[in-house]
Amino acid sequence: xxxxxxxxxxxxxxxxxxxxxxxxxxxxxxxxxxxxxxxxxxxxxxxxxxxxxxxxxxxxxxxxxxxxxxxxxxxxxxxxxxxxxxxxxxxxxxxxxxxxxxxxxxxxxxxxxxxxxxxxxxxxxxxxxxxxxxxxxxxxxxxxxxxxxxxxxxxxxxxxxxxxxxxxxxxxxxxxxxxxxxxxxxxxxxxxxxxxxxxxxxxxxxxxxxxxxxxxxxxxxxxxxxxxxxxxxxxxxxxxxxxxxxxxxxxxxxxxxxxxxxxxxxxxxxxxxxxxxxxxxxxxxxxxxxxxxxxxxxxxxxxxxxxxxxxxxxxxxxxxxxxxxxxxxxxxxxxxxxxxxxxxxxxxxxxxxxxxxxxxxxxxxx
Ligand code: ADP
Numbered sequence: 001x002x003x004x005x006x007x008x009x010x011x012x013x014x015x016x017x018x019x020x021x022x023x024x025x026x027x028x029x030x031x032x033x034x035x036x037x038x039x040x041x042x043x044x045x046x047x048x049x050x051x052x053x054x055x056x057x058x059x060x061x062x063x064x065x066x067x068x069x070x071x072x073x074x075x076x077x078x079x080x081x082x083x084x085x086x087x088x089x090x091x092x093x094x095x096x097x098x099x100x101x102x103x104x105x106x107x108x109x110x111x112x113x114x115x116x117x118x119x120x121x122x123x124x125x126x127x128x129x130x131x132x133x134x135x136x137x138x139x140x141x142x143x144x145x146x147x148x149x150x151x152x153x154x155x156x157x158x159x160x161x162x163x164x165x166x167x168x169x170x171x172x173x174x175x176x177x178x179x180x181x182x183x184x185x186x187x188x189x190x191x192x193x194x195x196x197x198x199x200x201x202x203x204x205x206x207x208x209x210x211x212x213x214x215x216x217x218x219x220x221x222x223x224x225x226x227x228x229x230x231x232x233x234x235x236x237x238x239x240x241x242x243x244x245x246x247x248x249x250x251x252x253x254x255x256x257x258x259x260x261x262x263x264x265x266x267x268x269x270x271x272x273x274x275x276x277x278x279x280x281x282x283x284x285x286x287x288x289x290x291x292x293x294x295x296x297x298x299x300x301x302x303x304x305x306x307x308x309x310x311x312x313x314x315x316x317x318x319x320x321x322x323x324x325x326x327x328x329x330x331x332x333x334x335x336x337x338x339x340x341x342x343x344x345x346x347x348x349x350x351x352x353x354x355x356x357x358x359x360x361x362x363x364x365x366x
Contacts, residue, residue: 026044027046027047029046030048031048031129031130031131032045032046032049032052032053032129032130032131033045033048033049033127033128033129034049034064034067034127034128034129034130035115035125035126035127035128036064036081036084036125036126036127036128037125038122038123038124038125039063040063040064040065040084040126041061041062041063041064042059042060042061042063042067043060043125045059045060049130052130052132053067053068054100054101063081064081064084064128065079065080065081068080068098069098069099070096070097070098070108070110071096071097071098071099072095072096072097073095073096073097075097078096080128083110083112084112084114084126084128085114085123087113087114087126088114089113089114090111090112090113091111091112091113092111092112093109093110093112094107094108094109094110094133094137096108096109096110098130106132106134107132107134107137108131108132108133109131109133110128110129110130110131111128111129111130111131112126112127113128113129114126114127115127146313149313149314150201153197153314153328154194154197157190157191157193157194157197158190160186160190161186161190161191161194164183164184164186164187164190165183165184165187167183168180168183168184168187171183192326193326193328196326196328197328197330200328200330200331200334201330203262204330204333204334204337207259207262207334207337207338207341208337210341212256212258212259213256213258213259213341214256215255215256216254216255216256216257217252217254217365218252218254218255218257218260219251219252220250220251220252220253220293221246221248221284223257223260223261224244224250224264224282224284225244227264227265227268227282228244228282231265231268231269231272234269234272235272238272238275239277240272240277240278240279241278241280242279242280242281242282243281243282244281244282245281245282245283246282246284247284247286247291249286250284250286250291251291251364251365252364253291253362253363253364253365254365255342255362256341256342259341259342260342262334262338263335263338263339263342264282264293264295266331266332266334266335266338267295267358268280268282269331270331270358271295271296271297271299271356271358272297273325273327274297274299274300274321274322274325274356275299275300275355276299276300276321277298278297278298278299278355279297279298280295280296281294281296281297282294282295283295283296283359286364288364289363290361290362290363290364291361291362291363291364292359292360292361293360293361293362294357294358294359295357295358295359296355296356296357297355297356297357298354298355299355299356300321300322300352300353301350301351301352301353301354301355301356302319302348302350302352302356303317303318303352306318306319307348307350310332311332311333311335312333313329313330313333314328314330314333315329315332316329332346335358339360342360342362344360344361344362345360346358346360347359347360347361
């Protein structure tokens with residue numbers, strides 16, 4: 001449904017079939033395409049252009065500058081016609097903002113191209129192609145921010161480990177064996193933390209790239225029993241009871257095994273970490289077409305003000321008991337991403353000093 005103005009001179013030299021093919025091609029593009037004559041009057045445009053400009057009526061015959069209010073990233077108005085007529089060849093800019101009717105702004109990439117007719121070096125008209133790059137740019141920005149936060153988070157343990165090792169070297173020269181041991185222990189603690197951080201970042205990147213997410217049929221009882229077996233020694237080392245409360249009708253689910261296991265491992269290791277005494281319970285409950293899997297603990301609990309922040313990246317509760325344990329603050333951020341991939345949401349209930357329950361629900365596979 002291309003909108004066309006007067007037939008141009010060139011139409012005479014282009015067969016009707018070819019002309020129709022070009023029109024179909026332009027209309028099938030998701031980028032907005034506008035073509036003007038040499039004075040900036042719109043002659044051709046496609047459906048995507050109408051949608052971007054949010055117009056129903058024809059825009060043929062209007063001047064391009066009256067149709068588009070564009071600015072630079074610094075909010076300087078952009079003379080679109082000038083941009084077009086100034087370009088002797090195709091030119092692309094991705095630093096353009098467009099103000100929408102309701103006040104929102106979108107980021108655009110614009111291609112300005114002259115139409116050079118015949119042998120003349122003077123343009124017969126112009127083509128403007130606009131692409132909405134708002135999402136791509138905000139992802140790019142998020143990634144840059146993430147890299148900067150990660151490097152900041154890595155810098156501290158590296159500096160502490162480096163300082164401790166330097167200290168150990170000096171102390172060793174002076175023969176202070178006990179102090180050397182302590183300094184090495186501190187350096188070791190920091191290196192273990194760094195290893196955990198790198199591991200978490202690896203899981204995060206794998207999840208975000210959607211690797212290993214092929215679904216398979218998973219029988220829940222063996223999976224939960226296996227996890228119980230794996231983590232029983234860690235719970236026992238803290239003298240915690242580790243219980244299983246499984247519905248014998250638990251059945252199967254159809255999801256990525258890796259994601260499901262990583263999500264549960266996350267909850268179990270946190271439950272063990274944040275429970276000084278009492279018990280951890282792995283619960284599997286079936287409700288007709290769905291199954292809910294929960295990890296319940298009798299640990300330190302999470303305060304109300306922390307509850308909506310624990311899924312943020314690098315967030316660790318202010319509670320001094322949290323700070324007594326080492327952690328990257330990435331576990332639940334990853335858990336939320338894993339849950340999204342599994343098409344479920346995490347539900348948390350917690351009471352300070354009484355314990356927490358992390359759960360999610362999946363459809364039963366029939
Ligand atoms: P961390 O590496 O600090 O464990 P997470 O992202 O896994 O990072 O968890 C974020 C924060 O949520 C933790 O620092 C802790 O304060 C809180 N938290 C998570 N699980 C529990 C739990 N089972 N009991 C109490 N607090 C928890």
